[in-house]
Structures are given as C-alpha cells and as structure tokens.
Amino acid sequence: MIYGHGDDGYKYEIEFEANFSSNVWFERTSIRLINYLKEQLPSIANYPTPNADELAKKIALHHGLGNDAILITNGATEAFYTIASLFYAKKVAIGIPTFSEYNDACVKNKMDITFFQRTDVLLTSFEEDLVFICNPNNPDGFSNTVLEIEQVLKKFPNTIFIIDEAYIDFTFQITSCISLLRDFDNLIIVKSLTKLFSIPGLRLGYILCNPEVKHKLQQSKMPWSVNTMAIEAGKYIFDNYAEMCPDMAMLLAYSESLQRQINMLDSFSVIPSKTNYFLVKLKNPDATQLKDYLAHTHKLLIRDASNFKGLNANYIRIASQDPKKNELLVNALKEWSIHY
Incomplete structure (x- = not known):
C-alpha cells in the first residue's frame, strides 16, 4: 500500500503552504548535511560497501552494542520485508491501527496474519511466531514503556517481537528498548534515521538484534541495498549526533498547543498524543473531502x-509544524467547521 502513505503531495499540482501529512522533522534537512553530501558526490563512481559496515561500526558505538548486532537497511521498510522473509508462511500478529508495510511485508511472504488492538498489547495472549509493535505507534502516538515491553518478552519467550522505534525520538514519554537486547533473544528493534533528520528521500534505517538473527537476516538481504550517499549521510549524522539532533522540546510544545487548539473546534476531537503527530476524529466521516x-x-x-x-473516514492525522503554519491549519479548520 505504498501509495496510501502520507506526504502524497505529488498527487496535486499545488505548491503547498504547509505539509502536515508527513511526520518527519519539520525544519527539513540540515544544510550542513547537504553541503557534506555535495562533497561526497564523486564517490558514487564506486560501489558502496555491500553491508555498509563502516556505518554499522559507528551505530554500534553510539548504542554501546557490538558490530554483530547491527544491520543497515534501505529505510525501515526494507527491514520489515527482510524480517518477514525469515518467517515465510509462519504466523504473525500486528497491532492496529499502524503502519501498513508490516501487513504488506507479511502478505508478500504468505504469512498467517491476525490483528490485535495496539492499545491492548498487555492484554493479548500471543501464540504467533512474530509480532509487530510500533512504539510509539503510528498514527496515534500510543506507546508502551520498556518495563511493559519486557513483561511481554518474558511472558511469550517463543514469540519474536519486532519493536519499531522509528518515532522514539519524537517523544519524551518513553525510552528505547535497546537495553533489553542483552537479556532477550526474542527481541528485534528497527530504527529509522529518515524522520528525525529529515532524509526520507535517502532511505536509511537499521536493525538491532542478537548476532545469530543478524546473520540470518544478512543472508536473506539484498547486497548494496543502501547506496553510497545514504551511507555517507549516516556516517556524518553519527559523527555529529549531538549537534544534528533537532530541538524536540520545542516541537512537542508546538504539537501540544496545536492539539489543544484543534480540540476546541466543534467539528473535531483530538486523540491526545505525546508525539509530534496525532489523530483527529471528525464529527462526520468526510476525511477525504476535508x-x-x-x-x-x-x-x-x-x-x-x-x-x-x-480506522475509517472519521479520522485524519496531523503532524505539527511551526506556530505560523499551525495557525494556518487551525484557521482553515475553523472555516471548514463553519461552512461544512
């Protein structure tokens, strides 16, 4: 369902004033990173390293893990498809509503799929081989703590849990489950660099797991799937991580304010989120029309x-921008409320 995701501005011949559909860092790509990548352009004359090993070393150092626990992927989506390929025709559970590529990857690999409510993960009894959990969840921001994830890992030791932490940096409510990798072999964590550093066009993510699983994944993964410019971007990011990280406190304050303003409008009800993105329930089922x-x-x-x-036609998702752009949206929604 790749054409059903957000940031589908390409469908419109419109120069948008603001894009609330894509939950990536709103101030766009760092100029410092862009300038660095310009300097690396001549390197595209050579093949990239097959498994981006030089970047894996930097990520391992950043997380305090061994090199054999890291697998670099062409965005988080390649990670999901690679993982699903190891469980061909097996049973999988997916917490919904959530990112559609979990389901698509599992369908492609002929898996037996069951769904559970993402908010009910602690109440669900898992008998499947594999479980996908987005944490914090996309599209509603719902999240589980490390202790809660640990509880599930202990309770179902024969099930592999995929924890997608693509949006972990967009909240202060929870922390990463990386610390659990030392004690649990039934945990695989998927990370993304595209959202936080606004480089979705480069496609860059990675898998954290135990060495045995990493070896199996690497065998089924296509070589050279991560291009030279993506590898160079990742190297630059991890060499300058502290300076590159956006001001998340500012963005979350913007999000909280926007949620409050939209919730005050008669036709809209915000589902509260501690992330930069959130769901809004419409009084009438006209999300497409809106x-x-x-x-x-x-x-x-x-x-x-x-x-x-x-979900259904009563729901839209908003990703907060800066106050000026947020004001444009609030005013537009007010007009909609009056006329529709």
Whole structure:
C-alpha cells in the first residue's frame, strides 16, 4: 500500500503552504548535511560497501552494542520485508491501527496474519511466531514503556517481537528498548534515521538484534541495498549526533498547543498524543473531502487516515509544524467547521 502513505503531495499540482501529512522533522534537512553530501558526490563512481559496515561500526558505538548486532537497511521498510522473509508462511500478529508495510511485508511472504488492538498489547495472549509493535505507534502516538515491553518478552519467550522505534525520538514519554537486547533473544528493534533528520528521500534505517538473527537476516538481504550517499549521510549524522539532533522540546510544545487548539473546534476531537503527530476524529466521516478542501482551498496537506486498518473516514492525522503554519491549519479548520 505504498501509495496510501502520507506526504502524497505529488498527487496535486499545488505548491503547498504547509505539509502536515508527513511526520518527519519539520525544519527539513540540515544544510550542513547537504553541503557534506555535495562533497561526497564523486564517490558514487564506486560501489558502496555491500553491508555498509563502516556505518554499522559507528551505530554500534553510539548504542554501546557490538558490530554483530547491527544491520543497515534501505529505510525501515526494507527491514520489515527482510524480517518477514525469515518467517515465510509462519504466523504473525500486528497491532492496529499502524503502519501498513508490516501487513504488506507479511502478505508478500504468505504469512498467517491476525490483528490485535495496539492499545491492548498487555492484554493479548500471543501464540504467533512474530509480532509487530510500533512504539510509539503510528498514527496515534500510543506507546508502551520498556518495563511493559519486557513483561511481554518474558511472558511469550517463543514469540519474536519486532519493536519499531522509528518515532522514539519524537517523544519524551518513553525510552528505547535497546537495553533489553542483552537479556532477550526474542527481541528485534528497527530504527529509522529518515524522520528525525529529515532524509526520507535517502532511505536509511537499521536493525538491532542478537548476532545469530543478524546473520540470518544478512543472508536473506539484498547486497548494496543502501547506496553510497545514504551511507555517507549516516556516517556524518553519527559523527555529529549531538549537534544534528533537532530541538524536540520545542516541537512537542508546538504539537501540544496545536492539539489543544484543534480540540476546541466543534467539528473535531483530538486523540491526545505525546508525539509530534496525532489523530483527529471528525464529527462526520468526510476525511477525504476535508483533505481535498484543505489542499485546493488553503494549500495545506494533511493525512487522510481512513486507510489505516481499524480506522475509517472519521479520522485524519496531523503532524505539527511551526506556530505560523499551525495557525494556518487551525484557521482553515475553523472555516471548514463553519461552512461544512
């Protein structure tokens, strides 16, 4: 369902004033990173290293793990497909509503899929071989603590849990489950660099797991899947991580303010989130109509969330921008409330 994701501005011949549909860092790519990558352009004359080993070493050092616990991927999506390929025709459970590529990867690998409510993970009895959990969850920001994830890992030792931490840096509510890797072989963590550092066009993510699982994944993964420029971007990011990290406190304050303002409007009810993105429930099931209205009338792009499994046309997803752009959205939603 790759065409059903957010940031689908390519469908419109519109120069948007603001994009609320994609939950990546809103200030766009670092100029320092862009300038560095310009200097690396001549290196595209050579093949990249097959498994991006030089980047894996930097990531291992950053997380305090061994090199044999890291596998670099072409975005988090390649990680999901690579993992699913190891469980061909096995049983899998997916917490919904959530990112659709878990399901698509499992369908491609002919897995027997069951769904559970993402908010009920602690109440669910897992008999499957594999479980996908987005933490914090996309699209609603729901999250589980490290202690809660540890509880599930202990309770179901024969099930492999995939914890997708693509948005872990966009919240202060929880911390990463990396510390659990030392004690649990039934844990695989997937990370993404594209959201936090606003490089989705480069496609860069990685898997954290025990060495035995890493070896199996590497055998099924396509070589050279991560291109030279993505590898160089990752190396630069981890060499300058502290300076590169965005001001998340500022963004979360913007998000909290925007949630509060939208929730005050008659036609909208915000599902509270401690991340930069959140769901909004509409009084009427017209998410698609609202999206088109905002695009064509106000040049604003939002995420129609009706195609998330478990949701419907009553839901949209918003990713907060800066206060000026957020004000544009609030005013546009006010107009919608009055006229529609």
